[in-house]
Amino acid sequence: ExxxxxxxxxxxxxxxxxxxxxxxxxxxxxxxxxxxxxxxQNLLKIGELARKTGETIHTLRYWTKEGLLPVQGHTPSGYQLYHPSMIERVGEIRRLQMEKRLTITEIRDAL
Incomplete structure (x- = not known):
């Protein structure tokens, strides 16, 4: 005042x-x-996602690049972070490939 x-x-x-x-x-x-x-803390690094799904890191990176797996963010050191729901999505992608014999483009359209 x-x-x-x-x-x-x-x-x-x-x-x-x-x-x-x-x-x-x-x-x-x-x-x-x-x-x-x-x-x-709830998000998964790509290696954790690979371990939980049985897929390789290379496969997950490819699917990410192709737009099948959205990245939620990155760690300060640059690791990709995925939402835990991507565990189910990875299973769905693999199922569509194996059972329905869909291509990456067809899977992207289906998701």
């Missing part, structure tokens, strides 16, 4: 620093939500 009602320049400067500091804290908190770390 003192800074707004004709107080000294120091009072005004300290008020500005306080307001900017609060705004910056809010902004930085919004950039790194606390739930993001928890979400990343």
């Amino acid at each position: 003192k800074a707004q009602t004709g107080g000294s320049l120091d009072d005004f400067t300290s008020l500005i620093y306080e307001v900017v500091g609060r705004s910056l804290d809010i902004y930085l908190e919004a950039l790194e939500p606390k739930e993001a770390g928890q979400m990343e």
